Amino acid sequence: MFRKGFTLIEMTAVLILAMMIAATSTTMISQQVSFYSRLSAQKFVLEEAPIANSMMVRILSQADAFRIHGSRANALADTNGLVANGTVLVVGFAQPDGSREFGLIEFTRDPAASTGDLVFSKLSEDASTVVSSWTITGGASNVTFGIQNGILIMNMTGPNGGNIQYAASSSL
Known part of the structure; x- marks a missing residue:
């Protein structure tokens, strides 16, 4: 069956x-x-932070002086310098002929955005206007500069709250 x-x-x-x-x-x-x-x-820590570190090392290793400000306007006017919690860093570069060049490193963020840009700008000879600029990183949620015992400290916070701290000293 x-x-x-x-x-x-x-x-x-x-x-x-x-x-x-x-x-x-x-x-x-x-x-x-x-x-x-x-x-x-972890994308910020794995991808953005090493690139930002490399760029900051290159810039700051060539600088011989720096000053911190709370805004671009204060930095360009060289007024209201800070020792902590600044978002703008002016760096000076001594040239072989005895002249000086200046650059500006600034963190900017649109209030509606969760992340902002850390930008390097080349300044004019009198350090009063921006000549050209390029982005170091666009993934940070906050960047502040401060000075502790003569050492420049940059605190960079990623979009998920991770904090990375860089330290550098001027060659003076």
Whole structure:
């Protein structure tokens, strides 16, 4: 006698196997989403911060003097210098012919945005206007400059709250 269909035991075995595959797949997808979320949260530290560090090292290793200000207007007018919590850093570069060049490193952020730009600008000979500029990093949520015991300290906060601190001294 030939029968058509499946027994209850066969159907139960297939359903249990399908449920095990679904549970395993769900767990794997959940782990992948969690891993991707963590990786995205660390993107600033893994990608942006090393680039910013490299640029700051290059700039500050050539500088022989610096001063900190709370705004671009104060920096260009050379007024209201700060020793902590400034967002603008003016750097001076001695030239071989005895003249000086100046640059400006400034953190700016639109109040509606979660991150801002750390920008280097070359200043005119009298350090009163910006001649040209380029972005060091665009992923920081805050950058402040301060001086502790004659050492320049730059605190950079990433978009997820991670804080990175850089230190440099002038060659004077």
